[in-house]
């Protein structure tokens with residue numbers, strides 16, 4: 001029984017982490033391809049803001065779900081709605097840009 005519970009916990013964790021991933025150092029390296037000043041503190045803040053602010057009104061959208069240019073179009077309005085400061089806006093943008101990288105053209109349907 002314990003094993004089954006453990007297995008279920010693992011499945012849930014894996015399922016969730018694939019939608020909203022906690023940034024690591026490899027992510028920082030990727031982020032530097034666009035934002036040369038990227039660091040783990042910014043990405044970590046971006047992650048926390050994304051979960052806290054963006055997840056506050058609706059369920060979480062995976063950064064991978066939209067193409068980079070789609071994010072460009074919808075982010076200004078969502079950032080406005082989240083009332084982010086300009087520093088925070090940049091952190092969220094860095095997070096989305098980085099976590100979108102395996103599907104920069106959106107998740108294939």
Ligand code: HEC
Pocket residue numbers: 050053054055056057058061066074078079081082083092
């Ligand atoms: C004050 C509430 C609120 C906050 C905060 C908010 N959103 Fe939204 N969001 C909405 C509403 C309402 C919609 C429904 C579609 C619409 O009205 O455009 C939406 C829609 C979306 C969509 C779908 C858009 C589409 O056309 O498919 C995405 C993606 C999204 N939000 C991302 C974010 C992100 C990222 C953040 C954080 C920066 C955020 N949202 C913060 C209210 C909010």
